Amino acid sequence: MTGSASELARRLGEHAEAVCREYLSNGHRSGNHWMVGDVRNTRGRSMHVRLKANAKGPAGKWIDEANGQHGDLLDVIEQSCGLVDFREVADEARRFLSMPLPPPQPQTWTHGAQGQTAAARSSPDAARRLFAMSRPIAGTLAEGYLAGRGILLSPRQRALRFHPSCYYRDLVTGDTQTLPALIAAVTNLDGRITGLQRTWLDASGNGKAPVPDPRRSLGHLLGNGIWLGLEPGAPVPVMAAGEGFETMASLRTVMPALPVAAATSANHLAGLIFPSGCRRLYIAADADAAGRHGIERLSQRAGAAGVLTLELRPQLGDFNDDLRQLGPAHLAAWLSDQLVPEDVRLFLPPG
Structure with missing residues (x-):
């Protein structure tokens, strides 16, 4: 973990319970731990977040006893918000901590064997991760949104998922929020996910979210669909x-x-x-x-x-x-x- 990441994780740990109440709202406090189902904010008790430092370790560290996963509060922000790269995680952490955001950094063009940037090469992995963090649309706001558009598809449709709190950034103001979203996988002919399209939804069920651009894509799209x-x-x-x-x-x-x-x-x-x-x-x-x-x-x-x-x-x-x-x-x-x-x-x- 980089120095800046370590510092952000430490500062989040100083406010561990507040972080948990914000990003793991489906859990509850029990003694010196916050109990929740998993790092994606599912209801349950298998994940424990340490709220105060003690002999076992610093505040903010967590472990999910159901699968052995562990991490810190930056991981909580990443997974619960459905973020796709560390800069977004850090910006959200700073927003929570009321810290000023760093100035925009110029694009670093790191070319690989095929002339792609490092960010472009990581985008399919980010897309696959966000898709895996989402769930089938049956019974969700996404299914209701499609039905409201007259679209009736099989609930077993593999290309579509729903994320209840997908990260959204206003590209003009830089403001961030989390909103429910319909997630559509972009795949190649072998069925491998190369990207995805996010359609942010109004939490009230009234169509798309009232944001400037409620639909965005990421990943490798050319040639795929x-x-x-x-x-x-x-x-x-x-x-x-x-x-x-x-x-x-x-x-x-x-x-x-x-x-x-x-x-x-x-x-x-x-x-x-x-x-x-x-x-x-x-x-x-x-x-x-x-x-x-x-x-x-x-x-x-x-x-x-x-x-x-x-x-x-x-x-x-x-x-x-x-x-x-x-x-x-x-x-x-x-x-x-x-x-x-x-x-x-x-x-x-x-x-």
């Missing part, structure tokens, strides 16, 4: 792709057997890697022209690989608008006129 219905290694003769997750999830709602991929942006759509053996690729277009270059570039790449590409166009602004305002039956009927007849039989069963 938020896949719904992809089974790694299984043939994918027909699929659909588009920019936005909610657009593609809307298509998946009315065509639950069709594998779909959301590339998260027009640039990433242009570079999406589609499975070998794909014969037909439907590309979801929005009503505006902002994403045309992504559609055209992906169509060119697919055509060069011998893949037939067809565009799917919504009636309104996008397919989620169609789903919410016109209804799933109307959307299915609208799509049936745009699909190859064979695919209508496969993906739009009667009723």
Whole structure:
């Protein structure tokens, strides 16, 4: 641990009970320990945080007897807030301690064998860690958010998770807070997580959180996507792709057997890697022209690989608008006129 980290951990230890009440609010004090389920603030008693220094060690040290994990209060802040790098952990610790934040540091470009920065190389690991700290969406605010958008997916959908207190930083003011978030995994064709997309939610259940940019992505996105219905290694003769997750999830709602991929942006759509053996690729277009270059570039790449590409166009602004305002039956009927007849039989069963 660096000197600054050690100093932050020591100062947090001086206020160990206050830290626990803030970040491990599902626990309670018992003697000289704070008892909670785990470092992610789950209810229970297996994790013990030492509140005052004694012969056994300094304040703020903890151990989870259920799995043998141990650490200090910086680890508590990291895990309970779902943070992805140490600078965010340190900033949150300083905020809690009412310390001034350090001045922004210039980007350090440390090139590896493939010319990537150190931060970029660590992003997939950070994404996998945050995804692992989240839980399935069934019965959560995330499931309710999707249902409010008309999106009905299998509760066993592996690409989607929910985090009850995901770290959010205002990029203009630097203010930080924790908010519930829908977490969508960005994966490669082998199913390995390379990044993710966070959609912060209003805790009251009223849509997205009232913050300037409630949706952000991290990790290695180019070539990869938020896949719904992809089974790694299984043939994918027909699929659909588009920019936005909610657009593609809307298509998946009315065509639950069709594998779909959301590339998260027009640039990433242009570079999406589609499975070998794909014969037909439907590309979801929005009503505006902002994403045309992504559609055209992906169509060119697919055509060069011998893949037939067809565009799917919504009636309104996008397919989620169609789903919410016109209804799933109307959307299915609208799509049936745009699909190859064979695919209508496969993906739009009667009723």
